[in-house]
Amino acid sequence: MTTWSVEYRPCRGRARSFSMTDPLPSADATPYGEGLHKLEAQRRSNRDTVRALGLEPYGVRVDGIASCAAARSLFDDAANTEFNARGKEPGFADRRPVVTVAGRVMLLRDNGKLIWMTIRDETGDIQIAASQRDCDATSFALAKATDLSDITIASGRVMKTKTGEITVWANSLRPGGKALSPPPEKHAGLQDVETRYRQRYVDLWANPETLAVFRLRSGIVSRVRRFMESRAYLEVETPMLQTLAGGAAARPFVTHMNALDIKLFLRIAPELYLKRLLVGGLPKVFEINRNFRNEGLDKQHNPEFTMLEAYHAFGNVETVMELTESLIRDAAEFVLGAAGGAGEIVLPFGDLSINYSRPFARATFASLFERAWGFPMTDAPRARESLKRVHPKLAPQVDAMDPWLVVNELFEQKGESLVDPATPTFITDYPAAVSPLTRAKPDNPALADRADLFIAGMEIAPHYTELNDPEVQETRFREQLKGLDAEKHAEEQTYRTMDHDFVRALKVGMPPAGGMGLGIDRLVMLLTNQRTIRDVVLFPLMRPEE
RNA sequence: GAGGGCGUAGCUCAGCCUGGUAGAGCAGCGGCCUUUUAAGCCGUAGGUCCAGGGUUCGAAUCCCUGCGCCCUCACCA
Numbered sequence: 001m002t003t004w005s006v007e008y009r010p011c012r013g014r015a016r017s018f019s020m021t022d023p024l025p026s027a028d029a030t031p032y033g034e035g036l037h038k039l040e041a042q043r044r045s046n047r048d049t050v051r052a053l054g055l056e057p058y059g060v061r062v063d064g065i066a067s068c069a070a071a072r073s074l075f076d077d078a079a080n081t082e083f084n085a086r087g088k089e090p091g092f093a094d095r096r097p098v099v100t101v102a103g104r105v106m107l108l109r110d111n112g113k114l115i116w117m118t119i120r121d122e123t124g125d126i127q128i129a130a131s132q133r134d135c136d137a138t139s140f141a142l143a144k145a146t147d148l149s150d151i152t153i154a155s156g157r158v159m160k161t162k163t164g165e166i167t168v169w170a171n172s173l174r175p176g177g178k179a180l181s182p183p184p185e186k187h188a189g190l191q192d193v194e195t196r197y198r199q200r201y202v203d204l205w206a207n208p209e210t211l212a213v214f215r216l217r218s219g220i221v222s223r224v225r226r227f228m229e230s231r232a233y234l235e236v237e238t239p240m241l242q243t244l245a246g247g248a249a250a251r252p253f254v255t256h257m258n259a260l261d262i263k264l265f266l267r268i269a270p271e272l273y274l275k276r277l278l279v280g281g282l283p284k285v286f287e288i289n290r291n292f293r294n295e296g297l298d299k300q301h302n303p304e305f306t307m308l309e310a311y312h313a314f315g316n317v318e319t320v321m322e323l324t325e326s327l328i329r330d331a332a333e334f335v336l337g338a339a340g341g342a343g344e345i346v347l348p349f350g351d352l353s354i355n356y357s358r359p360f361a362r363a364t365f366a367s368l369f370e371r372a373w374g375f376p377m378t379d380a381p382r383a384r385e386s387l388k389r390v391h392p393k394l395a396p397q398v399d400a401m402d403p404w405l406v407v408n409e410l411f412e413q414k415g416e417s418l419v420d421p422a423t424p425t426f427i428t429d430y431p432a433a434v435s436p437l438t439r440a441k442p443d444n445p446a447l448a449d450r451a452d453l454f455i456a457g458m459e460i461a462p463h464y465t466e467l468n469d470p471e472v473q474e475t476r477f478r479e480q481l482k483g484l485d486a487e488k489h490a491e492e493q494t495y496r497t498m499d500h501d502f503v504r505a506l507k508v509g510m511p512p513a514g515g516m517g518l519g520i521d522r523l524v525m526l527l528t529n530q531r532t533i534r535d536v537v538l539f540p541l542m543r544p545e546e
Numbered sequence: 547g548a549g550g551g552c553g554u555a556g557c558u559c560a561g562c563c564u565g566g567u568a569g570a571g572c573a574g575c576g577g578c579c580u581u582u583u584a585a586g587c588c589g590u591a592g593g594u595c596c597a598g599g600g601u602u603c604g605a606a607u608c609c610c611u612g613c614g615c616c617c618u619c620a621c622c623a
Binding site: 037038039040042043107109110111112113114115116118127129131132133147148161162163165167181182183184185186187188189190191192193194195197248249250251293295296299393542543545 | 553556557558559571572573574575578579580581582583584585586591592613614615616617620621622623
């Protein structure tokens with residue numbers, strides 16, 4: 001006789017094996033064996049009780065369900081008063097509204113012949129009463145077999161208890177979905193940060209603040225889209241799988257396509273495709289979608305993140321600065337409106353109160369540099385000396401560095417921090433040497449026509465007057481490639497490649513343009529007062545559990 | 547990458563400093579209860595103290611290593 005050894009893993013506890021010669025686990029004994037947690041076993045048994053009542057514990061289609069909020073608003077004080085006064089008179093016509101609600105059982109109080117539940121849906125909570133007198137027998141038995149965190153459906157009259165709680169006084173209950181997992185603690189909720197991210201499906205219903213943040217996120221993104229449309233930008237979708245990963249300086253994720261046997265990259269930016277569309281004659285385009293960068297994780301970086309990029313033909317950096325400022329103010333106004341506020345658009349972010357209503361501040365790179373370091377950025381010797389002092393690790397290389405790179409290092413050390421975090425601020429006029437893909441300022445070729453928006457110390461959105469001279473572009477690409485130290489950047493060379501097609505596109509002729517990129521996750525962090533990007537991404541990347 | 551913190555029942559947390567048989571609340575189970583709402587009362591059960599190693603007569607506790615998460619800094623851009 002052949003003996004198969006089958007490994008199988010109960011949801012908890014050790015894996016064990018059994019062979020075909022062993023008796024099969026019986027179906028009505030717990031099919032997951034002794035590894036099954038008692039709490040789950042108990043819930044399975046309650047589920048079987050529901051089946052024995054002739055009901056489907058996982059629910060069936062139900063039409064005409066009212067939200068908890070809608071059911072509450074149906075409450076009719078006059079009808080309720082009338083019922084309380086005359087409900088026992090023969091022939092009395094009950095005018096209290098009838099409703100069906102569905103939700104997850106958050107609280108359960110079994111008084112014997114009267115069972116109270118508080119259920120929750122995305123609109124809020126409502127209390128349900130299931131009394132032995134007023135429910136049909138099956139429904140009452142179902143109520144008895146209901147566990148915390150089950151999904152239940154109740155139909156009945158909307159009334160108010162003598163303690164003033166709006167309640168659906170049920171005459172019928174139906175199962176809406178069995179929960180075999182026990183719920184988090186009912187007062188403290190789900191606290192563990194890791195579990196909240198890994199099991200967002202629990203976090204979302206157990207912690208209403210979580211749901212509120214993601215509803216706001218959805219509203220913000222929708223509002224941003226409508227704003228762009230109102231400005232006559234066309235929404236487009238460009239490749240996320242690219243044969244070259246261009247448009248930004250970041251390490252891409254690499255994958256392989258079997259059918260063509262080629263290497264593919266997840267995009268690090270949509271930029272080069274959106275510009276091709278300008279060449280194609282689309283004057284104003286935008287895309288809101290995911291970019292992927294194969295770099296570290298921290299409070300402001302998730303490997304996949306959502307960016308808005310927009311390009312405006314015949315515009316320049318000022319065009320898109322105005323766009324961003326109006327767009328952010330509009331989104332902030334939306335959030336404030338959702339919070340019931342009015343007047344000046346001020347939203348909290350941690351300890352800061354960020355004012356979005358005034359014109360955003362501006363500061364030039366050069367002025368911040370000088371304020372930070374006490375000498376002008378054109379003073380290369382002093383810059384080198386300062387960098388050696390503050391960054392001893394870099395000291396040996398400093399003399400060989402491009403003077404503008406030295407300036408840039410110093411600026412990032414101290415310059416950015418001079419910007420008031422509570423005032424949205426554009427830093428303008430970056431050195432051209434540190435902005436290779438940007439056009440130079442018409443009146444000063446040493447400076448780039450670029451502005452970066454900073455809010456709360458975070459870089460939110462860069463703005464550029466785009467490069468559209470194919471020869472300049474090609475030279476810049478070549479310089480970028482040449483700059484790679486072959487040994488140190490061996491890996492980088494596998495994905496940094498000249499984008500010949502993009503140069504070819506520019507040769508067809510691209511109108512002058514302003515372009516911007518706005519980090520949507522960071523914007524949502526600001527507007528919803530969340531300190532980490534993981535609290536505004538539904539399913540942030542986590543290391544696998546096993 | 548460096549430093550710090552955390553990991554104990556399904557959940558929320560004590561206990562660790564100062565080593566001596568594992569604790570509470572909620573949830574669960576049995577019982578009572580038809581206006582409760584963190585329901586209440588009586589009873590009861592529940593543990594790989596993240597994993598591995600070490601010290602010790604004895605380790606949740608002290609030491610080392612590893613894993614996971616969080617924080618700060620650095621790197622990257």
